[in-house]
Amino acid sequence: MLMSVLALGSAQAGTAIVIGGALRHDNAAVWQRVVQEAGGAGARVAVFATAAGNPERSATQIINTLGQHGAQASFIPVAPRLPGVDLQAQLNDPALIEQVRQSQAVFFSGGAQELIVDTLQPGGQPTAMLQAIWAVFQRGGVVAGTSAGAAIMSRMMFRDAQDNLRILQGQWRQGHEYDRGLGFVGPELFIDQHFLKRGRIGRMLPAMQALGYQIGLGVEENSAAVIKGAQIEIIGARGALLVDLREARSDTKLGAFNLRGARLSYLDQGDQHDLLSGQTTAAPHKRREARIDPSASDYKPYLPHGHFFGDILAEGAIVSAMAQLLDSPERELLGLAYEPGPRGSHNQLGFEFRLYKTPDLNGWFSGALGSEDYTVLNAHLDVRPVRMAHPLYVPLPRR
Structure with a gap:
């Protein structure tokens, strides 16, 4: 720290x-x-x-x-x-x-x-x-x-x-x-x-x-x-989301909010974190399970794949994306934050959220409390501004 x-x-x-x-x-x-x-x-x-x-x-x-x-x-x-x-x-x-x-x-x-x-x-x-x-x-x-x-x-x-x-x-x-x-x-x-x-x-x-x-x-x-x-x-x-911007950088030339290298950790109920050492101690019921380490040679992700998040600001979406990053083969996951503009517009300001694996990503999973509970440490995040069009999609034409 x-x-x-x-x-x-x-x-x-x-x-x-x-x-x-x-x-x-x-x-x-x-x-x-x-x-x-x-x-x-x-x-x-x-x-x-x-x-x-x-x-x-x-x-x-x-x-x-x-x-x-x-x-x-x-x-x-x-x-x-x-x-x-x-x-x-x-x-x-x-x-x-x-x-x-x-x-x-x-x-x-x-x-x-x-x-x-x-x-x-x-x-x-x-x-x-x-x-x-x-x-x-x-x-x-x-x-x-x-x-x-x-x-x-x-x-x-x-x-x-x-x-x-x-x-x-x-x-x-x-x-x-x-x-x-x-x-x-x-x-x-x-x-x-x-x-x-x-x-x-x-x-x-x-x-x-x-x-x-x-x-x-x-x-x-x-x-x-x-x-x-x-x-x-x-x-x-x-739980709570711990946001660490100590290593984050931004590009002022982009003219809109952007961020590279933010670090996100999701602390679940029972977890403890020391802000001085940066160490997290998972809840006792989590520590009874094996730690999930995507960098380990014996890493076996539980989830077959991750998903694209069309609304990364939806309820719980950011933590769902972090859990998928931890426990799936995906190296990165993408999501969008935007609001459609007038039909036919092509210049609405939106944001791409990119979560990605680094060697320090790790965490725990437990179902001991009756739900699928993750602790996720050190998911990295980039946010970049993008231009959105409306509509994002069009129906297929009739043959």
Whole structure:
């Protein structure tokens, strides 16, 4: 790892639990872990539904679920959409600030992440309430967040960037698509959420390039990354995609987003990764299986072939392509990111994603949990801009 990555663990005293959104209330692995990291039964958790459209309802659901796992959770009524409440009075209430400061964990709900930063960090300046949250974290406490509450975890964040393809095509404005986050995972790690479900590899790559990030982590729905310094552990239903641009290069002469030599790793539930050493430890049920190494002399791929991905930004497509690359004879796999233009057009900007094998590609497969689960390490990726035509195909003529 480069020395700059050392900053990932140097200033982090507490535990950040980054939840990819759509967290089910029966996902005991994640809820129990929040309570466990906060000190176990009786842990005091301050719940912020600042991002929520209906803060009381969101907070009540979170408090009830945390309570079922032994926490003593309470609602901190600091939310712009909370009716009948003076936001500034609550935000600056010394009693509420002290209540947060004495908590062992803070939990941020989902919703609109811009409401969190605009409320707690207006104009980039931390409020006394945010300083109280930081006090919890700096003495070894927990800051957890789901969806919007995950987005604010990195130093910079997506503010409102729903269209992956528009970001790839260059739409990128401070205060619109991106903004300052709160930075609980340190200055060098970039976070995204709802990652596989919404095909957000399409926005993460250009965002990291534009913001100068070398390491990114995209967490899938109903899953979480438990981050302590440079240590990452994946828990919950699925996993997270680790994006490494340290060796990536681009060609400014192309005039559109492009990338060569990005490195992607899919960390599944139970996997652990050390950002300093770059080492991944697969989940115990994976380690009971033989490691898949396409460079080994006895490599026998399970899949007969790979596929072309007509929409690489579709749900789960990027990880499916990585798994096929690992466990098939294909040396490379291709996919497209594009949107058809007007019929007859031949100049729409799209992007070709090329995943390819290098000697360090390896991983694991297991069916022990009832599904086909892969861990894939070091798939390499190039992205190049292409011109698309509409229609892409024409019907065969009648004979």
